[in-house]
Amino acid sequence: MKFIVCIKQVPDVTSLLRVENGRIDTSAGRMALNAFDASAAEGAIAFAERCGGEVHVVLAGPPEAEGALRKALAMGAAAGVRLQVREGDAPPVGQACAQMLADHLRTETFDAILCGKQAQDTDAGVTPAMLAALLGLPFVGNAIALEPDPDGRSDNHLLVTRQADARQEITRIQTPCVVSCSNNMCDPRIPNIRSVMAARKKPIRTKIMETPVGLPALAVQRYEPMPGRPPARMVDEPWDEALDVLAPYVKIPSGSPAP
Amino acid sequence: MARLLVFVEIRKRHITRPSLEALSRCREIGGKSVAAAIASDAPAASFEALARYGIEEAFVATDPVFAPDSSIPQGAPLAAALVRIAEQAAPDVVVLPSGETAREILGALAVRMAAPALPDVSRFDVFEGGVEAARPVFTAGFMARVRAEGAPVLVSLRGGSYAASEHPAASPLRIRDVPFAFDEKQSRTTLHKVSAGTSGGVDLAEAAVVVAAGRGVRDEQGKRLIEELAALLGAAVGASRGAIEAGLFPAASLIGQTGKTVSPDVYVAVGISGALQHVAGMADSRTIIAVNKDPDAPVFRHATYGIAGDLYEILPAWIKALKKKAAASK
Numbered sequence A: 001m002k003f004i005v006c007i008k009q010v011p012d013v014t015s016l017l018r019v020e021n022g023r024i025d026t027s028a029g030r031m032a033l034n035a036f037d038a039s040a041a042e043g044a045i046a047f048a049e050r051c052g053g054e055v056h057v058v059l060a061g062p063p064e065a066e067g068a069l070r071k072a073l074a075m076g077a078a079a080g081v082r083l084q085v086r087e088g089d090a091p092p093v094g095q096a097c098a099q100m101l102a103d104h105l106r107t108e109t110f111d112a113i114l115c116g117k118q119a120q121d122t123d124a125g126v127t128p129a130m131l132a133a134l135l136g137l138p139f140v141g142n143a144i145a146l147e148p149d150p151d152g153r154s155d156n157h158l159l160v161t162r163q164a165d166a167r168q169e170i171t172r173i174q175t176p177c178v179v180s181c182s183n184n185m186c187d188p189r190i191p192n193i194r195s196v197m198a199a200r201k202k203p204i205r206t207k208i209m210e211t212p213v214g215l216p217a218l219a220v221q222r223y224e225p226m227p228g229r230p231p232a233r234m235v236d237e238p239w240d241e242a243l244d245v246l247a248p249y250v251k252i253p254s255g256s257p258a259p
Numbered sequence B: 001m002a003r004l005l006v007f008v009e010i011r012k013r014h015i016t017r018p019s020l021e022a023l024s025r026c027r028e029i030g031g032k033s034v035a036a037a038i039a040s041d042a043p044a045a046s047f048e049a050l051a052r053y054g055i056e057e058a059f060v061a062t063d064p065v066f067a068p069d070s071s072i073p074q075g076a077p078l079a080a081a082l083v084r085i086a087e088q089a090a091p092d093v094v095v096l097p098s099g100e101t102a103r104e105i106l107g108a109l110a111v112r113m114a115a116p117a118l119p120d121v122s123r124f125d126v127f128e129g130g131v132e133a134a135r136p137v138f139t140a141g142f143m144a145r146v147r148a149e150g151a152p153v154l155v156s157l158r159g160g161s162y163a164a165s166e167h168p169a170a171s172p173l174r175i176r177d178v179p180f181a182f183d184e185k186q187s188r189t190t191l192h193k194v195s196a197g198t199s200g201g202v203d204l205a206e207a208a209v210v211v212a213a214g215r216g217v218r219d220e221q222g223k224r225l226i227e228e229l230a231a232l233l234g235a236a237v238g239a240s241r242g243a244i245e246a247g248l249f250p251a252a253s254l255i256g257q258t259g260k261t262v263s264p265d266v267y268v269a270v271g272i273s274g275a276l277q278h279v280a281g282m283a284d285s286r287t288i289i290a291v292n293k294d295p296d297a298p299v300f301r302h303a304t305y306g307i308a309g310d311l312y313e314i315l316p317a318w319i320k321a322l323k324k325k326a327a328a329s330k
C-alpha cells in the first residue's frame, strides 16, 4: 500500500496562547505537528512496516511549517511535499485548502490518503470529507484501526474500524480511498536522534500553486476568551450541597426496601 | 424569511436529542419556515414527534439502505440523500446535529452544494444572506465568532447548546417525498462487522446525568462504584482517556475532543484530572461535580462543586446517603 498522509502545522494548544484585540497571539507558543495528523502518520507507518508499503506526507503551508514535515519524516515517512501559494496569494482557508490538496493529489499515485480527524487549532474536521468528495473517492471518518483486507486475494481493500456515536463499525473500503484518523488509533512514536538525523537527508519538494478562488465565503470575525465559570465551591462531608443536586435524579425501584 | 432545513437523525427508531434541539432552535429563528429532512427506511415512525416539536413540513428520502441493520456504511447514502433533499427544499440554511455522522458528511455536503460549512457551533443566528455563529476552537480554549454568506450555509450544532422544547404545530405535517434510490455499487464500502460500544443502557447524548470515570478509577471495584452510582441516578457512564487506556471502559464512552461532547444537567467527574482535551467535551454541562483526591487538580477550575478526597471512600458514602435522601423524600 502506498499512503499519502496530509498533515498540518498548528500552534501547540497547551502552550501559552492569549487573545488580544480579537486575535489569538501565538507568538509566545511553539508550533507543532497536529496531534491527529501525527496519529494518521503513525497509523500509516506502522501499517507499512507490518504489511509492506510506503508513506509520503504532504503539507500546505509556509516555509516555517516544514518542521511538521521533518517530524513526519523522522517518524518514518519516505518523502514530503510542501504546497506553497504563489507570492501575493492569500493563504488558503477552508475549502480552498482542501481544493489545493486535491489538485495536488490528482497528480500523484496512492492507495490511501490519510488525514487527522481534525486540526487542533480550528477543531473543524471538514477537510478529509471535502478531499474525498473532490477526488470522488470512498471515505471513512474517525478511524481507530487500520488493517489489511483479511480476504487476502486482493490488495485493493482495507479494513477500517470507525468509532461512530453509538457503535464501532468495521468497514471494508475499496482503494484508492480517504480515511480520517482519531488519535485513539495509536500513539505516535517519538523519533530517536538517529531518525531525526536521517530525516534531514530525506527529500522535501516544494510545489508552488495558485490559491483556489471563488469558493464559499467564511470568515472568523474575532476570537474571544471562553466564557468562564464561577470558581468551584469546595464541599466537605456530608457533601449536602452536592448531593442535593443529585438527589432529585435518584431512581429507587418501587417496592424495594428503604436502606 | 430565511428557509431552514434541519437534518433529523434517527437512531434505534428515535429522533436523537441533538436533532430535537436543532429543530427547536430553528423554529425559534424561523417559525413556520422550518422543514425537517429525514433519510430512513421507515420514516413515518418519526412524523408524530416532528409535529409535537412544531414542524409542519418534512422532506423525506425513503430507501432500504437506511435500515438499522443495513450493510452499507451510512455516510455516503446520507450525504447523497441530503443533497437531493436540499435541491428540492432550496433552503437558506441547513442545520445538522453535531456528532460523528455530521463530521463524516459535512465536508462532502459543502463540496457538493458549493456551500460554506460551520462545524460544531454552540450558538448561531441567521441574517439576510448568511449565518453568524460562535464555535469553540483551539481545544475549546477560545471562542471564534464566525460569519458565512451563501445559500445554503451549512451548520452543525453542538448538543446541549439550546433546549429541546415541544411546541405542537398549528397545522398538520406536510410530507414531501423526495425521489431517492441509492446505488450500492457506488458506495465502494461495506460494513464488515458492527459492535455495540457503550457500557450501560443510557445514551450519553441523551442523558440528564453523566457519571464519568477517570484514571483515578483504577480497578474493577472502582468501576462497580461508578456503575452503581450511575444506575442509582439513571445516568449514562462516560470516561476520560485515562480510564479507557486502563481498559476499564469502552472507547465509545470517551468524553472530550476526541470523543463526545456532552452537556447534561449534571456531570459528575470522578478521578479525572481535567485536561483541556477532556474539558472540551463537558464544559457546557449545567452543573459539574468533581471528585479528585488532589485539591489542586485542574478539574476544580471548571467545577461547580469540588470534593477533594478519595473516590473509594466517597462514592460508597454517596450511594448510601442518596438512597437515604430519596427514601426520606418519598
Ligand SMILES: Cc1cc2nc3c(=O)[nH]c(=O)nc-3n(C[C@H](O)[C@H](O)[C@H](O)COP(=O)(O)OP(=O)(O)OC[C@H]3O[C@@H](n4cnc5c(N)ncnc54)[C@H](O)[C@@H]3O)c2cc1C
Binding pocket: A035, A036, A183, B213, B214, B215, B216, B217, B239, B240, B241, B242, B243, B254, B255, B256, B257, B258, B259, B260, B270, B271, B272, B273, B274, B275, B276, B277, B278, B281, B291, B292, B293, B294, B297, B309, B310, B311, B312
Ligand atoms: C489530541 C489529543 C486528544 C485528546 N482527547 C481526549 C479526549 O477526548 N478525552 C479525554 O478524556 N482525554 C483526551 N486526551 C488526553 C488528555 O490530555 C488527558 O491525558 C486525559 O484526559 C487524562 O485522563 P484522566 O484525567 O483520567 O487521567 P489523569 O490525568 O492521570 O488524572 C487522574 C486523576 O485522578 C485523580 N485520582 C487518582 N486516584 C484517585 C482517587 N483514589 N480518588 C480520587 N481521585 C483520584 C488524580 O489526582 C488525577 O487528577 C487527548 C489528548 C490529546 C493529545
